């Protein structure tokens with residue numbers, strides 16, 4: 001039997017279930033999955049845009065947690081990187097809080113901007129969308145919509161983590177606004193919504209990033 005190179009596209013709930021099975025039946029701590037996601041995404045960003053300053057937009061959940069982990073690996077690769085966090089770090093929970101603390105201790109520049117971020121984004125060659133992933137429940141609340149619009153206006157390569165913020169990963173429906181990515185780095189498996197009409201405008205080209213779950217688990221989900 002050939003090893004499963006990549007899983008068929010999945011729903012957000014199915015991918016979240018992979019997380020749970022990996023943790024509960026394969027004893028994989030969730031922070032290990034996030035670290036694998038972050039390191040894999042950082043390596044993909046290096047391959048896509050090898051030079052230039054990277055700004056990572058981090059939301060309040062684990063999609064943001066991925067962003068904090070990515071920042072550390074990009075810094076390690078010698079990239080100029082800064083983080084714009086949409087929430088104060090003391091509002092973060094679980095793995096996202098852990099990754100944020102590690103990034104802070106690593107001396108990575110983390111701002112929680114009050115005003116518009118348009119001008120600050122002008123210095124970015126790459127903008128990474130770590131705002132919302134499989135935990136998003138449309139429509140965008142608070143400053144998420146404003147940040148997505150600012151990122152879409154910027155003259156930079158836009159890379160989405162897991163799901164472009166504003167896009168429904170299951171239906172492929174794009175809310176107003178939706179992050180318009182040139183590339184989407186999606187974790188564990190592609191999402192069924194990416195194949196729906198017009199989703200491609202927002203995902204750009206899609207790359208699946210392994211989160212290190214065992215081949216045996218992947219085979220269970222490969223059908």
Ligand SMILES: NC(=O)C1=CN([C@@H]2O[C@H](COP(=O)(O)OP(=O)(O)OC[C@H]3O[C@@H](n4cnc5c(N)ncnc54)[C@H](OP(=O)(O)O)[C@@H]3O)[C@@H](O)[C@H]2O)[C@H](O)CC1
Nearest residue numbers: 034060061062063132133134135136137139140141162187
């Ligand atoms: N197996 C895997 O694929 C792994 C995925 N990882 C990453 O984790 C995210 C999912 O993380 P989760 O914390 O469950 O959800 P999100 O980060 O997407 O968002 C949750 C927070 O966002 C708030 N929220 C939700 N909807 C909205 C909205 N429309 N507007 C504003 N804010 C929103 C929500 O707030 P609540 O008030 O609703 O609680 C949460 O604060 C996945 O996408 C991957 O990136 C793991 O890193 C590794 C394994």
Ligand SMILES: [K+]
Nearest residue numbers: 129132161163
């Ligand atoms: K995202």
